[in-house]
Structures are given as structure tokens and as C-alpha cells.
Amino acid sequence: MVVKIAYDQLAEALKNQLSEYSTALTEELNAAYKELADAGVDELKRVHPYHDRTGQYSKNFAVKQRKNAQSIVGAQSYTIYNKKRYQITHLLEHGHLTRDGKRKTRAFPHWSDAENKIEREAVRKIEEAVRTVNNKG
Numbered sequence: 001m002v003v004k005i006a007y008d009q010l011a012e013a014l015k016n017q018l019s020e021y022s023t024a025l026t027e028e029l030n031a032a033y034k035e036l037a038d039a040g041v042d043e044l045k046r047v048h049p050y051h052d053r054t055g056q057y058s059k060n061f062a063v064k065q066r067k068n069a070q071s072i073v074g075a076q077s078y079t080i081y082n083k084k085r086y087q088i089t090h091l092l093e094h095g096h097l098t099r100d101g102k103r104k105t106r107a108f109p110h111w112s113d114a115e116n117k118i119e120r121e122a123v124r125k126i127e128e129a130v131r132t133v134n135n136k137g
Helices: 007-047 067-073 086-094 111-136
Strands: 061-066 077-082
Touching: 007 061, 007 077, 007 111, 061 067, 077 086, 086 111
Parallel strands: none
Antiparallel strands: 061 077
């Protein structure tokens, strides 16, 4: 599509086009980020190698939206966390010394595995969002 504009209106036209593109891309990315956060929680609930006696650890994985990041960048940001058993996530992921300090417990790397999977998926989703916005315009 060819649009003729006057020379003195070029800056305003470019500004409007970039603003529309930015808004559309941010909307696509926000939808992808929410989907990825939910997928991360599902992944942690589904495949973590640590099985506690009560099953409470895996049940309590959750996602929450971070409010401050959106106001700065315009894109939404999410945090995946364990609501009730947050104290043991690092200990399980990396292992730790026992109370007497004589031996190290076995590590159950579940956060890093889920993170790697979601990072690969995020790259794919971001590329897809950019292609979608480029094809619309």
C-alpha cells in the first residue's frame, strides 16, 4: 500500500506507524508471556523429580503478574513460584549439606529443566509474534 504524504508530515506519519506497530507487538507478546508462564507452572507440576510425602510441594506452584515491570516497559512480566513451600526450592534444586554438615543431599534439578524448556519455547513464540505483526501491517 502506497500512501502519499507531504514532506512536513513525514515525521508524524512515521511516529504513528511505529506507535501502531509497537502496540500490536506488545499485545502479541503479552499474550505469549502469560501462556508461557502458565506452561511453566504446568511443567513444574508435571515433571519435577522430587516426590514429597504429602504432595504439597508440587501442588503449590503458581504464577503471578509483576506490576512494576509493566509500567516501565509496557510488557507484562510474570513470576513462577511455590506459594507455600518456597523455602525448599533452592535446597531441592541444588542439594544442601545435612544438619550435621557431614554429607550433601541429592539435588533434584527441576527449576532449571523447566526454565530451559520455557526459554526455548519463548524464543519461538517471540519470533512468531513478530512475524504475525509484520504480516498484519
